[in-house]
Amino acid sequence: MKAEIIAVGTELLLGQITNTNARYLSQQLSYMGIDVYYQTVVGDNLNRLKQAIELASSRADVILFSGGIGPTQDDLTKDALAEVLGRSIYIDPASMEKVASFFEGRDITMTENNRRQALVIENSHVLANSTGLAVGIAIEDKEKYYIVLPGPPKELQPMFENEAKPWLLEHVLTDEHPIYSKMLKFAGIGESALEDALIDLISAQSDPTIAPYAKEAEVTIRLTTKAATEKEAMTKLKNMEAQIRDRLPNHMYADQNISIEEQILLMMTGMKLTLTAAESCTGGLLMQNLTLIPGSGNVFMGGVVCYSNEMKEKMLNVPHELLEGENAPGAVSPEVAEVLADEARKTLDTDFAVSITGVAGPGSSERKPVGLVYVGLAERNQPTQVFELNIRGNRESIRVRAAKSILYRLWLRLSELQKESVK
Amino acid sequence: MKAEIIAVGTELLLGQITNTNARYLSQQLSYMGIDVYYQTVVGDNLNRLKQAIELASSRADVILFSGGIGPTQDDLTKDALAEVLGRSIYIDPASMEKVASFFEGRDITMTENNRRQALVIENSHVLANSTGLAVGIAIEDKEKYYIVLPGPPKELQPMFENEAKPWLLEHVLTDEHPIYSKMLKFAGIGESALEDALIDLISAQSDPTIAPYAKEAEVTIRLTTKAATEKEAMTKLKNMEAQIRDRLPNHMYADQNISIEEQILLMMTGMKLTLTAAESCTGGLLMQNLTLIPGSGNVFMGGVVCYSNEMKEKMLNVPHELLEGENAPGAVSPEVAEVLADEARKTLDTDFAVSITGVAGPGSSERKPVGLVYVGLAERNQPTQVFELNIRGNRESIRVRAAKSILYRLWLRLSELQKESVK
Known part of the structure; x- marks a missing residue:
C-alpha cells in the first residue's frame, strides 16, 4: 500500500x-x-x-x-x-x-x-x-x-x-496484520543519554522495534509490533517495556503518550493533592501548560507571574533586602526561589508549590549568565528544595526546559510518595 | 523562472x-x-x-x-x-x-x-x-x-x-528585476471578512500582488512587487498599503511582521505605560506570550493566574457573593471580569490591566456554555470596559482567541491615546 x-x-x-x-x-x-x-x-x-x-x-x-x-x-x-x-x-x-x-x-x-x-x-x-x-x-x-x-x-x-x-x-487496510504500538515517556534525561542506556536493546531490536525521538526537554520511545491478535502484541510490548523501565526507573514517567503535566495532574488528583506556582522568567509558561489540560482545576489553584521585583515583594512577600542592595543575592538566586515557593504555597495553603526564577536571555541580568535558573519545590511539612540549572539555548528553550525541569522534580517526589503509600 | x-x-x-x-x-x-x-x-x-x-x-x-x-x-x-x-x-x-x-x-x-x-x-x-x-x-x-x-x-x-x-x-538571474515585499498585520477581524473588505483590490491585483493568510486569531497580508530600484518598489508598496489601511483603520495594527503582543509592547514602551493581567480560563497564556518577548519587563510587571475561586478572592479581592450563592453572577460574568481587571491594576498600580474569565471547555461550567468568555480592560482614571465573547473551537483555540481578543481591545485604546497625543 x-x-x-x-x-x-x-x-x-x-x-x-x-x-x-x-x-x-x-x-x-x-x-x-x-x-x-x-x-x-x-x-x-x-x-x-x-x-x-x-x-x-x-x-x-x-x-x-x-x-x-x-x-x-x-x-x-x-x-x-x-x-x-x-x-x-x-x-x-x-x-x-x-x-x-x-x-x-x-x-x-x-x-x-x-x-x-x-x-x-x-x-x-x-x-x-x-x-x-x-x-x-x-x-x-x-x-x-x-x-x-x-x-x-x-x-x-x-x-x-x-x-x-x-x-x-x-x-483500505482490511486484510493487513494490524500494527500495535505503545509510547513510553521520559523526563530528566536527554535523547543521547537515553539511547546510551538502551543501546544494546536498540541495536538488537527487531520485534518490537524501538524508536526514540526527542522534543524540547522530553523524550518518547515508540515500541511497535505486528501481530495477529492484540493479546500477542501486548505480551511482546509489555515485555520490552519492563526491560526499559528497569533500566531507567527514575526517568520513565508514563507508559502512554501524555505530557509530564498530565501525568502529574493524574497522580495529584488520585492523591488529592493541590498545587500552586510562582513564575518569574517563565512568565506563565508552566501554568499555561498545566491549565491547558481539562480538569486541571482539581489540583491547580492558580499562581503568580512575578515578573518584576515589585510583584515579588507585593504578591509573595519576598524581602526587599534579598532582591536589591549591594550584598543582596538578587532575584535570580536560590534564596529567592525558596521564598517564592514557600510563600506561594502558604498564601493558598496548597500541598505543593513550584517556583522558577532565572535569566532567560537574550541579555544577561544581575550580571548573571543567560541560562542560569533556580527552581524551587515547596511541600507541606517538608523542607523546601531548590535546584540550580544551567540551560543552553535561546529564550524560548530556556523557558521550556526550566518549567519541565521543576515538573520533573515534582514528579520524582510524587513517585516517592506513591511508593511509600503502597508499603 | x-x-x-x-x-x-x-x-x-x-x-x-x-x-x-x-x-x-x-x-x-x-x-x-x-x-x-x-x-x-x-x-x-x-x-x-x-x-x-x-x-x-x-x-x-x-x-x-x-x-x-x-x-x-x-x-x-x-x-x-x-x-x-x-x-x-x-x-x-x-x-x-x-x-x-x-x-x-x-x-x-x-x-x-x-x-x-x-x-x-x-x-x-x-x-x-x-x-x-x-x-x-x-x-x-x-x-x-x-x-x-x-x-x-x-x-x-x-x-x-x-x-x-x-x-x-x-x-540564472542575470537580467531579472529583484522582488520586494512588505507584511501588513491585522487583528480583530477574520480572514474572510478581511478578504471581503478588500475583494476589489485583490481581484484587480497585478502589481503589487496581495496575498492574505490567517493564523489563529491573526491575519497577515503580504504585498509583493518587482521593480528596478528599491525606491520604485517602496512607492508601489506604500501606495497599496495606504489603500488597505484606509479600508481597515481599526484592524491594521502593524506594517511589519510582528505579533500584536510585540506591537503593544512597542507602543507602551514608547508611551511609558505599564501593564498587568488577571487570567482565569487562559491560565497564563496571555502572560506567557507577552513575556516571551525580550524587553517585555519594561511594560509588563507580572500578574495573577486566578484559576480557582479561592485565588480570585485571596489574591484579587473578588467579593465572595459575586462568585458563589444562588443569585451570584458567578466567576464567568461581566462583574467578575471587571473586578479582576480593576483589582489587578490597583494592586500593582499599573496604567492598564487586562482580565479574562470564561469557559474554555471541554465541559461547561456554572451552567454557562463553552466558549463564553468575558474580558476586561482597566485603565487609570478611566471606566473599566468589559466585553463578552462567544468563541467557537476547542479548549486551546478558545484560550488563544480570548487572549488575542483583549489584546486587540488594548491595542485599539492605545491607538486612540496615540492619536490624541498627536493632536
Missing part, C-alpha cells in the same frame, strides 16, 4: 509557513503500516493541482490532501479533484446548515464565499470538521483512495484521527 | 522530521523573485529519486536538492543526479583533503564511507560547506540549473547564503 501526501497552498511555496501537516500525516500513515513514497506541495493553481493529482494517482494507492478547502476563491482542492475524477461537486445541505448556524449563533453576516466550505464531491463520504467549518471528504475511485483534509493543523489532526483514520481502516 | 525543491530522505517520509529546508529555500527563492512551483519529498531510493529529478527537469528551470549527500550508502542524491544527466561522478581531491584533515585534527579514524562526502559531478561547481563535511554542487545542464545542498539546516543555510545564492545570481 503506497501513499502520497499533497499539501496545497501558495503560502507553502512562498515559504510563509512550514509543511507540518506532511510530517503529521506521514507519521500517522507510518504507524498504520502504509508507506509514504512522496510528499508533494503545489500552489493554489487549478491546472498544476490537477496535474499533481493525476501524477499521484499514477504512482500511489492512497492520496491525502491538506489545505485548499477554505472559503476563498484560492481554495481549489475539491474542484481539482472533482475534475480529475470526472465527478460533480455540490454544496452539501447538512454541512451548509452547520456553516450557516455558526454565523447565526454569532450574529455575524455570513459572506457568500463561506458556502464553499460545505462543498462535497458526488459519491463521497463527508469527514466532519469538529474544530472548524470546512468539511473534508473521502472517496474511493478505481481502487484508489482519496482523503481531503483542511490546512490548519488544529482542524486537520482531529479530522484525521476521528474521521479519516477509521475510514481508511475500514476501506 | 520556475523552481522546484526536492528534499531527499526516508526520515521525512516517515514523519520523523519536519521539512523546514523546503520552507527556508522557498522563502529565499521568493525573495530573489524565483517562483517555486513545486516542493517534492522523496525517499532514499535511487529509482524514485531519478524519476523525481526527471520530472522536475521537465517542469522547472531551477532545481534545488536538500539532503542525501552524507557519508552513508543511503545518501544517493549526487549518484542519482549524475545518472540522470549522464555525467561521471568522482571524489574531488580538494574537498577530500578537508574531510581527511577534519578527522586527523580530531584523532579519530576516518571510516571509508566518509569519502562519499567529497563526491562531485563532472563539470560542476563545488559549493563549500563551512559548517560540515559534505560538499554541495551547482550544475548548469541544457539551460537547467541544479543546486545540491546538505540536509542539516545548519549546513544548508550558510551554504545557500554564501555559495549557492551568489552562483544563482551570476548564472
Whole structure:
C-alpha cells in the first residue's frame, strides 16, 4: 500500500509557513503500516493541482490532501479533484446548515464565499470538521483512495484521527496484520543519554522495534509490533517495556503518550493533592501548560507571574533586602526561589508549590549568565528544595526546559510518595 | 523562472522530521523573485529519486536538492543526479583533503564511507560547506540549473547564503528585476471578512500582488512587487498599503511582521505605560506570550493566574457573593471580569490591566456554555470596559482567541491615546 501526501497552498511555496501537516500525516500513515513514497506541495493553481493529482494517482494507492478547502476563491482542492475524477461537486445541505448556524449563533453576516466550505464531491463520504467549518471528504475511485483534509493543523489532526483514520481502516487496510504500538515517556534525561542506556536493546531490536525521538526537554520511545491478535502484541510490548523501565526507573514517567503535566495532574488528583506556582522568567509558561489540560482545576489553584521585583515583594512577600542592595543575592538566586515557593504555597495553603526564577536571555541580568535558573519545590511539612540549572539555548528553550525541569522534580517526589503509600 | 525543491530522505517520509529546508529555500527563492512551483519529498531510493529529478527537469528551470549527500550508502542524491544527466561522478581531491584533515585534527579514524562526502559531478561547481563535511554542487545542464545542498539546516543555510545564492545570481538571474515585499498585520477581524473588505483590490491585483493568510486569531497580508530600484518598489508598496489601511483603520495594527503582543509592547514602551493581567480560563497564556518577548519587563510587571475561586478572592479581592450563592453572577460574568481587571491594576498600580474569565471547555461550567468568555480592560482614571465573547473551537483555540481578543481591545485604546497625543 503506497501513499502520497499533497499539501496545497501558495503560502507553502512562498515559504510563509512550514509543511507540518506532511510530517503529521506521514507519521500517522507510518504507524498504520502504509508507506509514504512522496510528499508533494503545489500552489493554489487549478491546472498544476490537477496535474499533481493525476501524477499521484499514477504512482500511489492512497492520496491525502491538506489545505485548499477554505472559503476563498484560492481554495481549489475539491474542484481539482472533482475534475480529475470526472465527478460533480455540490454544496452539501447538512454541512451548509452547520456553516450557516455558526454565523447565526454569532450574529455575524455570513459572506457568500463561506458556502464553499460545505462543498462535497458526488459519491463521497463527508469527514466532519469538529474544530472548524470546512468539511473534508473521502472517496474511493478505481481502487484508489482519496482523503481531503483542511490546512490548519488544529482542524486537520482531529479530522484525521476521528474521521479519516477509521475510514481508511475500514476501506483500505482490511486484510493487513494490524500494527500495535505503545509510547513510553521520559523526563530528566536527554535523547543521547537515553539511547546510551538502551543501546544494546536498540541495536538488537527487531520485534518490537524501538524508536526514540526527542522534543524540547522530553523524550518518547515508540515500541511497535505486528501481530495477529492484540493479546500477542501486548505480551511482546509489555515485555520490552519492563526491560526499559528497569533500566531507567527514575526517568520513565508514563507508559502512554501524555505530557509530564498530565501525568502529574493524574497522580495529584488520585492523591488529592493541590498545587500552586510562582513564575518569574517563565512568565506563565508552566501554568499555561498545566491549565491547558481539562480538569486541571482539581489540583491547580492558580499562581503568580512575578515578573518584576515589585510583584515579588507585593504578591509573595519576598524581602526587599534579598532582591536589591549591594550584598543582596538578587532575584535570580536560590534564596529567592525558596521564598517564592514557600510563600506561594502558604498564601493558598496548597500541598505543593513550584517556583522558577532565572535569566532567560537574550541579555544577561544581575550580571548573571543567560541560562542560569533556580527552581524551587515547596511541600507541606517538608523542607523546601531548590535546584540550580544551567540551560543552553535561546529564550524560548530556556523557558521550556526550566518549567519541565521543576515538573520533573515534582514528579520524582510524587513517585516517592506513591511508593511509600503502597508499603 | 520556475523552481522546484526536492528534499531527499526516508526520515521525512516517515514523519520523523519536519521539512523546514523546503520552507527556508522557498522563502529565499521568493525573495530573489524565483517562483517555486513545486516542493517534492522523496525517499532514499535511487529509482524514485531519478524519476523525481526527471520530472522536475521537465517542469522547472531551477532545481534545488536538500539532503542525501552524507557519508552513508543511503545518501544517493549526487549518484542519482549524475545518472540522470549522464555525467561521471568522482571524489574531488580538494574537498577530500578537508574531510581527511577534519578527522586527523580530531584523532579519530576516518571510516571509508566518509569519502562519499567529497563526491562531485563532472563539470560542476563545488559549493563549500563551512559548517560540515559534505560538499554541495551547482550544475548548469541544457539551460537547467541544479543546486545540491546538505540536509542539516545548519549546513544548508550558510551554504545557500554564501555559495549557492551568489552562483544563482551570476548564472540564472542575470537580467531579472529583484522582488520586494512588505507584511501588513491585522487583528480583530477574520480572514474572510478581511478578504471581503478588500475583494476589489485583490481581484484587480497585478502589481503589487496581495496575498492574505490567517493564523489563529491573526491575519497577515503580504504585498509583493518587482521593480528596478528599491525606491520604485517602496512607492508601489506604500501606495497599496495606504489603500488597505484606509479600508481597515481599526484592524491594521502593524506594517511589519510582528505579533500584536510585540506591537503593544512597542507602543507602551514608547508611551511609558505599564501593564498587568488577571487570567482565569487562559491560565497564563496571555502572560506567557507577552513575556516571551525580550524587553517585555519594561511594560509588563507580572500578574495573577486566578484559576480557582479561592485565588480570585485571596489574591484579587473578588467579593465572595459575586462568585458563589444562588443569585451570584458567578466567576464567568461581566462583574467578575471587571473586578479582576480593576483589582489587578490597583494592586500593582499599573496604567492598564487586562482580565479574562470564561469557559474554555471541554465541559461547561456554572451552567454557562463553552466558549463564553468575558474580558476586561482597566485603565487609570478611566471606566473599566468589559466585553463578552462567544468563541467557537476547542479548549486551546478558545484560550488563544480570548487572549488575542483583549489584546486587540488594548491595542485599539492605545491607538486612540496615540492619536490624541498627536493632536
